[in-house]
Amino acid sequence: MSSKKEINEDLVNERRKCNFNIQEVTHIIDGGVENTLQRKKIEDVALNGGASLDDVPEECMNLRERYENALRKSCVYANILRNELLEITGIENFGTPVIRRTGDAFFKDISPFMLHLGMFVPTIMGQCTAEQQGIWLPKALDMQIIGAYAQTELGHGTFIRGLETTATYDPKTKEFILYSPTITSYKWWAGGLGRTANHCIVVAQLYTQGKCHGVHPFIVQIRDLDTHMPLPGIKVGEIGPRMGFNTADNGFLGFNHFRIPRMNMMMKNAQVLEDGTYVKVARHGKLTYGTMVFVRVTLVNEASFNLSKAVTIAVRYSAVRRQSELRPGSAEPQILDYPTQQHKLFICIATAHAFQLTANWLWHTFTVVQAEMRKGNIDTLPELHALSSCLKAVSTSDAAACIEQCRFACGGHGYMMSSNLPYLYSFVAATRTYEGDYTVLLLQTARYLVKAWEQAEAKKIVTPTVAYLNRCFDTNEKVAWTNSPEGIIKSFQAIAAGKISLCVKNIRQRIKTGMDYEDAWLMTTVQLVSAAEAHCRSMILDTYWNEMQRLTKTSSDNVKMVLYQLTTLYLVYWALEKSGDLLRYTSITEGDIDLLQKEYEDLLVKIRPNAVGLVDAFDLRDEILRSTLGSYDGRVYERLMEEVQKNPLNKVPVDPSFQKYLKPFMKSKI
Numbered sequence: 090m091s092s093k094k095e096i097n098e099d100l101v102n103e104r105r106k107c108n109f110n111i112q113e114v115t116h117i118i119d120g121g122v123e124n125t126l127q128r129k130k131i132e133d134v135a136l137n138g139g140a141s142l143d144d145v146p147e148e149c150m151n152l153r154e155r156y157e158n159a160l161r162k163s164c165v166y167a168n169i170l171r172n173e174l175l176e177i178t179g180i181e182n183f184g185t186p187v188i189r190r191t192g193d194a195f196f197k198d199i200s201p202f203m204l205h206l207g208m209f210v211p212t213i214m215g216q217c218t219a220e221q222q223g224i225w226l227p228k229a230l231d232m233q234i235i236g237a238y239a240q241t242e243l244g245h246g247t248f249i250r251g252l253e254t255t256a257t258y259d260p261k262t263k264e265f266i267l268y269s270p271t272i273t274s275y276k277w278w279a280g281g282l283g284r285t286a287n288h289c290i291v292v293a294q295l296y297t298q299g300k301c302h303g304v305h306p307f308i309v310q311i312r313d314l315d316t317h318m319p320l321p322g323i324k325v326g327e328i329g330p331r332m333g334f335n336t337a338d339n340g341f342l343g344f345n346h347f348r349i350p351r352m353n354m355m356m357k358n359a360q361v362l363e364d365g366t367y368v369k370v371a372r373h374g375k376l377t378y379g380t381m382v383f384v385r386v387t388l389v390n391e392a393s394f395n396l397s398k399a400v401t402i403a404v405r406y407s408a409v410r411r412q413s414e415l416r417p418g419s420a421e422p423q424i425l426d427y428p429t430q431q432h433k434l435f436i437c438i439a440t441a442h443a444f445q446l447t448a449n450w451l452w453h454t455f456t457v458v459q460a461e462m463r464k465g466n467i468d469t470l471p472e473l474h475a476l477s478s479c480l481k482a483v484s485t486s487d488a489a490a491c492i493e494q495c496r497f498a499c500g501g502h503g504y505m506m507s508s509n510l511p512y513l514y515s516f517v518a519a520t521r522t523y524e525g526d527y528t529v530l531l532l533q534t535a536r537y538l539v540k541a542w543e544q545a546e547a548k549k550i551v552t553p554t555v556a557y558l559n560r561c562f563d564t565n566e567k568v569a570w571t572n573s574p575e576g577i578i579k580s581f582q583a584i585a586a587g588k589i590s591l592c593v594k595n596i597r598q599r600i601k602t603g604m605d606y607e608d609a610w611l612m613t614t615v616q617l618v619s620a621a622e623a624h625c626r627s628m629i630l631d632t633y634w635n636e637m638q639r640l641t642k643t644s645s646d647n648v649k650m651v652l653y654q655l656t657t658l659y660l661v662y663w664a665l666e667k668s669g670d671l672l673r674y675t676s677i678t679e680g681d682i683d684l685l686q687k688e689y690e691d692l693l694v695k696i697r698p699n700a701v702g703l704v705d706a707f708d709l710r711d712e713i714l715r716s717t718l719g720s721y722d723g724r725v726y727e728r729l730m731e732e733v734q735k736n737p738l739n740k741v742p743v744d745p746s747f748q749k750y751l752k753p754f755m756k757s758k759i
């Protein structure tokens with residue numbers, strides 16, 4: 090970080106204006122003082138050398154150089170992880186968001202090791218027996234083996250039951266034979282698989298004793314540990330340039346009757362005995378999908394973290410950037426002074442907070458469900474699946490939209506790779522698709538909601554996260570509108586209940602006209618997605634409001650005030666966004682909506698003096714932000730010019746292509 094005297098004057102003034110204790114807010118975001126201290130300790134160790142190990146910006150390299158460079162840095166970072174950080178975090182917290190956060194100081198794009206740590210290791214932990222864990226986990230954690238997670242195929246990603254790769258048990262040799270019977274059965278997309286991994290988890294249709302038992306995970310060595318050559322029977326490579334993730338070497342993989350030992354089937358939830366007998370161990374058929382639930386839970390945190398980076402960049406830049414004239418001859422205002430700019434940005438700060446608190450709550454729920462499952466109780470799994478599905482869908486989708494808005498807010502400079510906003514956008518845009526597409530996951534939640542509605546209809550008590558359905562059944566009329574945080578949350582629950590009820594009514598009506606249930610469901614899916622989204626929004630609003638109330642109980646008055654303003658801004662913003670739904674399902678009037686609009690605009694004015702303080706409170710070090718526009722010192726123009734010097738195109742005054750193409754072209758006659 091630059092010395093104080095170099096800090097841009099506008100930013101100095103902004104920080105002077107800030108009326109709350111920034112550190113207090115940082116502690117709230119981190120989940121307590123202890124967590125902040127631990128995070129800072131990890132960051133100090135991980136970023137000791139200043140982190141960015143690049144002389145040339147990643148974006149100026151060609152595809153091969155980028156990959157090699159990413160792998161080089163991954164090895165440096167992984168050494169810090171295993172030699173220094175593991176001791177601080179302990180194995181159980183190896184994949185914590187803090188570790189993930191420090192990684193961003195090394196990579197603008199993605200590390201080829203990300204899937205090893207993000208999915209390979211967690212799948213060993215979640216899908217292997219204790220004995221298998223004893224074999225694989227130490228090697229994986231120590232990175233003596235490097236793995237990927239190969240589930241998706243060229244022909245199928247969403248519909249896992251439709252995967253075509255087969256794993257057929259041969260009792261004579263006590264091996265499974267892996268086979269890719271068609272072009273569409275080739276594994277496709279797995280991160281780290283193309284060039285880096287020597288092992289991977291393969292999800293395949295299990296055949297034994299002539300019967301198919303559905304998809305199961307297997308651990309497979311694909312490359313020689315010494316030469317790194319693909320083993321005989323393995324066809325593996327990189328799938329080609331993508332919108333983002335270009336250093337993650339996403340790969341393809343095919344098997345030609347490739348044999349693996351029986352014990353390489355991950356056997357926590359189901360086993361194949363030596364003679365080929367299939368034994369189901371788990372009490373729930375979908376426990377093999379456990380890693381996906383885990384990653385969906387972590388992605389809500391990812392959404393918040395990446396958004397906090399984008400909005401830090403955009404708010405600091407907006408404080409430094411001056412443009413246009415409000416009155417003839419007056420000084421150019423900071424663009425942050427435009428209410429339209431505040432409208433673009435303040436909702437992004439609030440959204441990052443909303444998702445952070447929701448992510449913490451979801452993580453807690455996940456750990457409680459895991460503990461229950463260890464005791465043999467699987468009753469809470471469907472609710473966790475419904476929750477993690479819709480929260481992953483909505484948080485990643487909203488975060489991508491907000492990051493794009495941050496880029497808009499930075500005008501032309503936001504389009505520069507060096508702003509880091511394009512990287513952030515391409516990364517988060519992918520999270521909307523991977524680990525379950527947005528629409529597909531909302532439809533999973535909708536299945537749960539329709540069942541919950543039928544239970545409420547039968548006067549049964551439903552689970553806590555849908556308890557509002559029991560309440561809404563008693564009131565057949567539109568919910569009475571009250572303009573208060575609690576009133577807005579109640580109204581969103583009424584919208585969700587109203588939409589679910591309408592879906593059930595329409596499905597039933599369609600069945601009455603002769604459709605079967607599947608077709609009636611299919612014809613209602615547009616509404617079902619909307620109902621699941623409404624349910625999810627009511628959950629986020631409720632969690633954000635209640636958690637913020639709880640966390641600020643002992644805060645200083647000004648912290649309480651600014652966080653109250655921000656939470657209210659979020660609630661009012663969404664009420665205005667969904668005013669059509671409010672008119673339909675509550676007693677709100679046009680006059681009430683006018684009042685909401687006024688309240689929203691007043692909140693922008695109130696938050697404005699604290700905007701820079703609020704993004705400073707995310708406490709994102711410059712090494713992690715990696716942005717010419719967003720550094721703490723606000724030296725935007727100097728950094729843009731410095732970056733120009735690093736551009737390899739500027740290394741010589743005349744490009745060789747001038748002599749080769751341009752000069753002959755200009756001299757040629759028509």
Ligand SMILES: CCCCCCCC/C=C\CCCCCCCCCC(=O)SCCNC(=O)CCNC(=O)[C@H](O)C(C)(C)COP(=O)(O)OP(=O)(O)OC[C@H]1O[C@@H](n2cnc3c(N)ncnc32)[C@H](O)[C@@H]1OP(=O)(O)O
Pocket residue numbers: 163166167184188189192200202203204206207208238240241246247248249250280375376378379381382384387470471474523524525526529533536537
């Ligand atoms: C040095 C480096 C430093 C870096 C540091 C790294 C640190 C890393 C930390 C974090 C970063 C993480 C980053 C990870 C990057 C990930 C990259 C992307 C990876 C992938 O994309 S992997 C592939 C993911 N694929 C999917 O998600 C596919 C989506 N499809 C499905 O999930 C399912 O097929 C389906 C849900 C859509 C449908 O399944 P199906 O079998 O057909 O089931 P249905 O018939 O529809 O439903 C039956 C019944 O089951 C219920 N159910 C479905 N799924 C689950 C579940 N998971 N759990 C519980 N129950 C489930 C469903 O609701 C039905 O219930 P019902 O019958 O209604 O009662």
Ligand SMILES: Cc1cc2nc3c(=O)[nH]c(=O)nc-3n(C[C@H](O)[C@H](O)[C@H](O)COP(=O)(O)OP(=O)(O)OC[C@H]3O[C@@H](n4cnc5c(N)ncnc54)[C@H](O)[C@@H]3O)c2cc1C
Pocket residue numbers: 204238239240241244245246247248277278279280334339519522523524525526527528529532
């Ligand atoms: C950057 C990136 C990294 C990835 N990494 C991995 C990895 O490491 N390992 C791995 O195994 N996979 C990985 N994937 C694959 C990813 O999980 C899948 O792409 C994702 O699950 C979506 O599946 P799909 O591509 O088959 O989309 P499709 O299912 O073909 O979706 C296409 C469209 O059809 C719609 N659709 C599909 N089914 C339905 C339905 N039932 N109802 C309504 N609409 C439907 C979807 O909403 C979408 O609009 C990665 C993908 C990306 C982009």
